[in-house]
Amino acid sequence: MKPPVTSRRTNLLPPAVRDLVHHASESLDLSLEIWEPGGRTAERLALGERCRECELAAPRVFDRCRKRRTYLARREAPSTAELTEKCPQKVRLACLGGTDGTNAPVLFAFGYPGADGDAAPDRRVLSFLQDVQRLLVENRDAQAEMHQITNELANRYEEINLLHSVSGKLSRADDLRSTVVHVLAEWRSVLQADCAFLWLRDPSRIEFSFGPQEPAGVHGEGRPTWEHFARRLADTLERNGEEAHLESLGTQHPIARLLRQETDCIAVAVRSEGRLRGVVCGLRPAHQADFGTPEVRLLQSLAAQLGLALTNADLYEDVKSFLTNTVKVLVSAIDAKDSYTAGHSERVNIVSMLLGNEMNLELTELEALYWGSLLHDVGKIGMPEIILNKPGELDETEVEIVRQHPSRGWEMLHAIDKLRAAAEGVRLHHERWDGLGYPLGLAGADIPIIARIIAVADAFDAIISNRSYRKGRTAARALEIIEEEAGTQFDPAVVETLRRLLPLLDKHQWVLMSGQKGR
Numbered sequence: 001m002k003p004p005v006t007s008r009r010t011n012l013l014p015p016a017v018r019d020l021v022h023h024a025s026e027s028l029d030l031s032l033e034i035w036e037p038g039g040r041t042a043e044r045l046a047l048g049e050r051c052r053e054c055e056l057a058a059p060r061v062f063d064r065c066r067k068r069r070t071y072l073a074r075r076e077a078p079s080t081a082e083l084t085e086k087c088p089q090k091v092r093l094a095c096l097g098g099t100d101g102t103n104a105p106v107l108f109a110f111g112y113p114g115a116d117g118d119a120a121p122d123r124r125v126l127s128f129l130q131d132v133q134r135l136l137v138e139n140r141d142a143q144a145e146m147h148q149i150t151n152e153l154a155n156r157y158e159e160i161n162l163l164h165s166v167s168g169k170l171s172r173a174d175d176l177r178s179t180v181v182h183v184l185a186e187w188r189s190v191l192q193a194d195c196a197f198l199w200l201r202d203p204s205r206i207e208f209s210f211g212p213q214e215p216a217g218v219h220g221e222g223r224p225t226w227e228h229f230a231r232r233l234a235d236t237l238e239r240n241g242e243e244a245h246l247e248s249l250g251t252q253h254p255i256a257r258l259l260r261q262e263t264d265c266i267a268v269a270v271r272s273e274g275r276l277r278g279v280v281c282g283l284r285p286a287h288q289a290d291f292g293t294p295e296v297r298l299l300q301s302l303a304a305q306l307g308l309a310l311t312n313a314d315l316y317e318d319v320k321s322f323l324t325n326t327v328k329v330l331v332s333a334i335d336a337k338d339s340y341t342a343g344h345s346e347r348v349n350i351v352s353m354l355l356g357n358e359m360n361l362e363l364t365e366l367e368a369l370y371w372g373s374l375l376h377d378v379g380k381i382g383m384p385e386i387i388l389n390k391p392g393e394l395d396e397t398e399v400e401i402v403r404q405h406p407s408r409g410w411e412m413l414h415a416i417d418k419l420r421a422a423a424e425g426v427r428l429h430h431e432r433w434d435g436l437g438y439p440l441g442l443a444g445a446d447i448p449i450i451a452r453i454i455a456v457a458d459a460f461d462a463i464i465s466n467r468s469y470r471k472g473r474t475a476a477r478a479l480e481i482i483e484e485e486a487g488t489q490f491d492p493a494v495v496e497t498l499r500r501l502l503p504l505l506d507k508h509q510w511v512l513m514s515g516q517k518g519r
Helices: 015-029 051-055 059-074 120-168 176-191 221-240 254-259 294-334 344-358 363-376 397-403 405-413 417-428 449-464 475-484 492-507 509-511
Strands: 030-033 041-046 082-086 090-096 106-112 197-202 206-208 243-249 264-271 275-285
Touching: 015 041, 015 120, 015 405, 030 120, 041 344, 051 059, 051 106, 082 120, 082 475, 090 120, 106 120, 176 197, 176 206, 176 275, 176 294, 197 221, 197 363, 206 221, 206 344, 221 243, 221 254, 221 264, 221 275, 221 363, 243 294, 254 264, 264 294, 294 363, 294 417, 344 363, 344 449, 344 492, 363 417, 363 449, 405 417, 417 449, 449 475, 449 492, 475 492
Parallel strands: none
Antiparallel strands: 030 041, 030 106, 082 090, 090 106, 197 206, 197 275, 243 264, 264 275
16 A cells, blocks of 8 residues: 655745745635655645635545545556546646656646636646746756755865865975875775775885775785785776776685675876876775765875875985985095094984984984084085194184184085074084083073084094094093083983993994094
8 A cells, every 4th residue: 555645845846936836826716736756745835715615515525636636646657748627526627747757746736617618727727837847847957956066066175175184295295105194094084995005116115094904915925916906907097098997806806805805996097297107096895885976086186196296206306315415525525624534424423313313303303413413514615624634732713713614514504495404403513511612602402402412423423533643432431531521511311322322332333433544
């Protein structure tokens, strides 16, 4: 048995149009009902005077008329789109079905007068119903278009919001792995996927993002299976000239076996400078909703951003390589000034980095420490060799000249963005903990940590190194000398760190000093 008809307000007409149709029905002195497709629900927009009288005086007849309308509205295949007939109370009933079958509403006008053989009233009422139906169809189409626009705006908003969330990460060319992990996590969230990965062709690497449960084979023996799968996806995209590739992985597929379920896969090409660099892939359980066009477009946008990140990373590596080679030339020029201190910059760099790591410096501080310790004596370039290589004590004028090298080094380096933080370490590595150093006379924690570390590493290497006038001391003796100056010349925390590193430095002192003249 079919469920009874419920009478309620439908969404077929907006309020303003509903009021207009209601008033038109009253002016024509007829009753009007709109039935949703399938005849499940009906909305009565008007009940004419004759029908009201019938409902009060002859409720059974009124109910027979309602059942007749229910039957006509629920017919799965109406014999005609238009129907007029006489109702039990000898007044007229007109029915207008949809032109596209059960997907269109059915309209009833009833309770209007009309004589047998006079078709004019029926034509007038059917014309009215056709006008109402046009309003209904136009409103339905407008709502569908509005729904489509709303979905498109929602998808665009999601795309913009997602791209905004990763834009900050993408600007960090010096931290590509962090960028990739962040973008993969966003990618996986959009797909509601169990796993997402990025595979790069050259150099070959693969990065994963997964939910609470790590897929099998991510590490160890199963990793080649993932890499082979990624390589095949990239080859498919390149061979077919596609930007995106969809694939269903049955239970016997190697990846589906690793994931322990049937899996749907979407792969998007990652391109950089016009060539395919790799592929981003998302994997989620089969039988979920199909990957839609908005999802594919969003993932392509993310892949394009990854391609830009790869390009930036390549440029960053080129600049870094150029900078490294330039620094090596400068260090060689420093060492060439004094054959007895050859290798001093590299040794200070090694000891400084050991100290910085032991003190848990931030990555940005470690990078500044790396360059600053390597270039701490760069200001000596251009100084007279007769002063730098003088075997005896320097006079006041010569001392003043030598004391200029930290500031001269800062002037050489601070204009280079990459070396700006390092330049502070170069300028201030001769400051003292008690404030009696140079060139600014800073004291205590006002001296940057990288300068305090370089000061200790510089002194340590100077003590263990050979000079024209003495032989280098042992690492243990160097520590004793430096500890005597802790709290006056040197930061006590850095000296304590050096003490913890002494076994390592003492064991490998011969490696540090290898190649030095006189050893």
